[in-house]
Amino acid sequence: MTSRPVTARPTMKDVAAAAGVGLKTVSRVVNGERGVTEETAARVREAITALGFRRNDGARLLRTGRTASVGLLLEDIADPFSAALTRAVEEVVRAEGSLLFTGSSGEDPERERELALAFCARRVDGLIVVPAGDDHRYLLPETESGTPVVFLDRPAAGIEADAVLSDNAGGARDGVAHLIRHGHRRIGFVGDQPHLHTAAERLHGYREAMAAAGLTVDQRWIESGTSDPARVAAAVARLTGGPEPVTALFTANNRITLAALHHLPPRPPALLGFDDLELADLLSPGLTVVAQDPPALGAAAARALFDRLAGDSSPARRTVLPTRLVPRGSAERPPH
Known part of the structure; x- marks a missing residue:
């Protein structure tokens, strides 16, 4: 039985020799550093590809302390x-x-x-x-x-x-103010768990917009909890049912909005969601949102x-x- 010859792994020195450049130039190209012309960098990359060179991250860690x-x-x-x-x-x-x-x-x-x-x-x-x-x-x-x-x-x-x-509070404030400008006074809030920073800030923005318009918030209009679809469905049913339903819903994250869309009543309230959704513009009517980036x-x-x-x-x-x-x-x- 004959053993297969072991091919030495190519080094930066091999790449430098093949590209006709110095070792430091190869190092700069490999590590994405500046100071190498595009023409020279292209020659180094060609040599890397031809030789099958791979950076030794173990050696890099020993040298720089970075992985x-x-x-x-x-x-x-x-x-x-x-x-x-x-x-x-x-x-x-x-x-x-x-x-x-x-x-x-x-x-x-x-x-x-x-x-x-x-x-x-x-x-x-x-x-x-x-x-x-x-x-x-x-x-x-x-x-x-x-x-x-x-x-x-x-x-x-x-x-x-x-x-x-x-700007969670500011975005929520702008969204709820938009609902108020369209005539809504009973606006329901369906939010995430109140201990989460984003959920708390969006509820704060909702309250700020209502207060700025001189509207009193009925605690029964606020539903906070998990994004579980069953919980959201129950919240939407309660807020939009009964003798004095809300006329608009502010759903405070994308998962809550998606769940709410599945459980709106036949005569749906106005709906505004926090976070944009893919294909939101293809719904009828299109979904109005407060979009993050x-x-x-x-x-x-x-x-x-x-x-x-x-x-x-x-x-x-x-x-x-x-x-x-x-x-x-x-x-x-x-x-x-």
């Missing part, structure tokens, strides 16, 4: 909002020459903690977290040892960290993380991005 990887923790990666965040984060991470690892917490604080610490144990360079829990002090040892963490969609609790958020949120969070990795040591920042009211018809129905 060229980022961890992203989301509520649910299958949710359209989370999917858009992921794509935006991934584009920035890829442009920085790094890999993205993702996980879903399922709104479970213990699962969030478990995943975050697992990513840290695998030496990710930094974390982007859409938090489920309300105590993030478990990350203090990681941040104190130099691992930057950026919170996305909701702020951290118990630690100082960068956060990139939407998930790509901008994800990109801003990723850029904030790489700023920290590049040495930014300024105090923690909170970045708040505006929302946008998109009228399409469903919220413009008059009261009946």
Whole structure:
């Protein structure tokens, strides 16, 4: 039995020789650094492809202390909002020459903690977290040892960290004011669990808009809880039934809006949702929404993380991005 010859793995020196450039030039191209002309970079990439060169990340870790990887923790990666965040984060991470690892917490604080610490144990360079829990002090040892963490969609609790958020209260306030301008006075609110930052802020915006219009909020018009379709169906039935039903509904996230659309009465109330939905403009009437900008949120969070990795040591920042009211018809129905 004859053994197969072992082919040496090509090195940066081999690439440099094949491309006719110096070792530092190859290093810059491989690591996505500046200072190389496009013509030279193309020659280096051709040599990399021809030789089958692959970067040795183990050696990189020993040399720089960096693994060229980022961890992203989301509520649910299958949710359209989370999917858009992921794509935006991934584009920035890829442009920085790094890999993205993702996980879903399922709104479970213990699962969030478990995943975050697992990513840290695998030496990710930094974390982007859409938090489920309300105590993030478990990350203090990681941040104190130099691992930057950026919170996305909701702020951290118990630690100082960068956060990139939407203007949840302002968006809700604008949306409810839009319903009021169309003649609605009895407006129902169907929201997520009240301990969540986004849910609390959207309820706050609802109350602000009602107060600004001189309208008293009846507590019976407010339904907060999980996004479970059965819970939303029961909430919609109660709010739109009885002798004094609400004339409009404000559904405070995309999953709640989707569930509500399946359970509207034959004479539906005006409907305004927080978060845009795919094909919302194809409904009849089209769905009026307060739209966030998930790509901008994800990109801003990723850029904030790489700023920290590049040495930014300024105090923690909170970045708040505006929302946008998109009228399409469903919220413009008059009261009946």
